[in-house]
Amino acid sequence: MQLIINTYGAYLRRRGELFQVKVDDAISEVSARKVRSIIITTAATMSTDAIQLAVENNVDIIFLDKYGNPFGRVWHAKMGSTAQIRRKQLEAAEQQLGLNIALGWIRRKFDNQEDLLERARKRRTRLSSELTNGINQLKTARQQLDGLKGSLGDKRNTILGIEGSAGRVYWKTVNCLLPEKYRFSGRSRNPARDEFNCLLNYAYGVLYSTVERGCILAGLDPFVGFVHTDNYNKKSLVFDLIENYRVWADETVIGLFAARKVKQSMFDELENGLTLNQDGKTVLMTRFSEFLAQGLRHKGRNVKRQDSVQLDCHALAQKLLKKEGS
Numbered sequence: 001m002q003l004i005i006n007t008y009g010a011y012l013r014r015r016g017e018l019f020q021v022k023v024d025d026a027i028s029e030v031s032a033r034k035v036r037s038i039i040i041t042t043a044a045t046m047s048t049d050a051i052q053l054a055v056e057n058n059v060d061i062i063f064l065d066k067y068g069n070p071f072g073r074v075w076h077a078k079m080g081s082t083a084q085i086r087r088k089q090l091e092a093a094e095q096q097l098g099l100n101i102a103l104g105w106i107r108r109k110f111d112n113q114e115d116l117l118e119r120a121r122k123r124r125t126r127l128s129s130e131l132t133n134g135i136n137q138l139k140t141a142r143q144q145l146d147g148l149k150g151s152l153g154d155k156r157n158t159i160l161g162i163e164g165s166a167g168r169v170y171w172k173t174v175n176c177l178l179p180e181k182y183r184f185s186g187r188s189r190n191p192a193r194d195e196f197n198c199l200l201n202y203a204y205g206v207l208y209s210t211v212e213r214g215c216i217l218a219g220l221d222p223f224v225g226f227v228h229t230d231n232y233n234k235k236s237l238v239f240d241l242i243e244n245y246r247v248w249a250d251e252t253v254i255g256l257f258a259a260r261k262v263k264q265s266m267f268d269e270l271e272n273g274l275t276l277n278q279d280g281k282t283v284l285m286t287r288f289s290e291f292l293a294q295g296l297r298h299k300g301r302n303v304k305r306q307d308s309v310q311l312d313c314h315a316l317a318q319k320l321l322k323k324e325g326s
Contacts, residue, residue, distance in 0.1 A: 001034055002289050006041040006281045014049035032057040036306075037213065039064060039206065041281055060213055066275050067190050068205025075216065086221040088320035089237070093226055098152050101316070102226040103145050105243050106163055110142040112247035113170050116254075120177055127176055134173030141166035152226055159227060174250065178257050191273025196253065198267060198274045202281070203249035203288055204242070208235075210292070210306055211242045214313035241316075245309060252288045261287070 003019060005012060011022040018029045019038070032053050038061045040046075046061075051074055054061055061074040092098035114135050121131040144162050148155050167187075175183050184194040192198035215222045215237055225236025256262050266280030276284065292306040303311065 001030070001036060001293070003030060003035050003038045004041065004285050004289065005038065005044050006278055006285065008042050008044075008278070010042075010044040012038070012040075012044065012046035012050045014047060014053045017053070019050060019053065032059065035059050037062060037209070039209070039285075041068075041285075042278065060209075062209045064202075064205055064209075067192075068202030068276070069190070070205060070209045070212070073209065073212075085219045085317050085320055086224055088322075089221055089224040089226075092320055093152055093224075095151070096149065098226050099148065099150065099155060101319070102152060102159065102240065103148060105240060106159065106227070107142055107145060109163075109243040109246065110138050110166060112244075113166075113250075114138050114142075116247055116251055117170075117173060120254075124177070130176045131173060134169055137169045138166055141169070156227060156229075174254065177254055179260075182257055182262065188273070191270050191275055193273050195262060195264075195267055195274065196257070198276055199253045199256065199262070199280070199284055200249060202276050202284060203253055204246065206285070206288060207242055207245055207249055208238055210309055211245065211313075212238050214309040215241070217310060218313035218317040220313055220317055241309075241313070244312065248291060248305065249288070252284075252291050256283065256287060 003021070005021060007023050009023070013020050013022070015029065017032050019032055019035060020027060020029045035054075035057070037059060038054060040061065041064045051061065053059075054074065055076045058076065062070050063072045065071050092101065117131050117135050117138070121128055121135070124131070141162055145159070148158065152159075171184075171187055178184075178196060182195050184196045188194065188197045189201055192201050212222050212235060214220075220237060222235040222238045225234075225238075225240045228234070228236040228239040261283055263279075266277060266283060267274045268277045292304070294305050295302055296305050296308065298308040298311060299315075301311075
């Protein structure tokens with residue numbers, strides 16, 4: 001489970017092998033063995049004993065800013081075989097292997113988006129024409145990836161161009177699934193200009209932390225990416241890998257609108273946009289945590305959705321080390 005602290009002034013401390021959260025006079029406790037990660041989204045305090053308990057149980061502590069972006073984390077000091085795998089990451093980026101891996105991620109992203117729209121088409125027959133048009137354009141974009149060969153350096157701009165065009169089609173199609181009141185004019189970030197993007201950005205922030213955790217545990221270097229370039233202090237591999245899982249956030253946020261769970265009171269206005277307040281974070285994080293904890297069939301195993309990220313990261317590390325075929 002994820003222990004989410006989103007109440008201003010909360011205090012996290014240790015009692016034996018339990019995490020204890022105190023908010024005013026209310027106290028709740030949870031066993032450290034049941035906690036996968038601790039997400040802190042607001043001003044809170046914690047004891048060093050609680051940090052030690054987290055480290056001892058391989059529980060990462062993640063701090064999110066008001067937009068949902070991770071700005072820091074507490075993690076144990078023992079890392080995986082980062083140096084060896086990092087060399088392999090750098091080598092793969094100059095080879096056909098790196099291009100094949102990157103194309104696989106983007107194909108999976110397109111497949112996920114098509115699947116979401118196809119399931120929506122079954123439920124919303126009155127939107128069949130709009131959804132079918134979007135699905136067909138995504139299929140065309142996917143086909144454009146076929147046959148690309150060479151190095152990522154040569155093909156990166158082509159890949160990003162295809163991905164960008166497909167993204168505009170996808171978001172235009174998703175927009176028609178929303179109540180008219182909440183439809184948006186395009187993607188916007190930090191701050192979001194509308195309610196949909198505000199929720200989506202925050203959910204993506206949680207996904208970033210999940211993917212980074214998977215990279216660290218697998219010994220991958222989060223800063224050495226394939227499609228996204230290795231700019232200073234940019235976790236390029238995290239930006240690459242998250243493309244496989246963004247649809248989980250998309251589906252969760254679309255579902256909140258469909259279930260009429262989104263209220264104007266969940267948002268606070270900024271000078272040039274919106275931010276989620278405590279009520280909004282609670283609604284989103286409750287639904288998204290439940291979604292990530294659901295089971296699915298992954299490579300012949302029944303696992304929680306969030307744990308499939310870890311399995312994918314380990315599989316990538318093994319592939320780079322040539323313990324699996326490329």
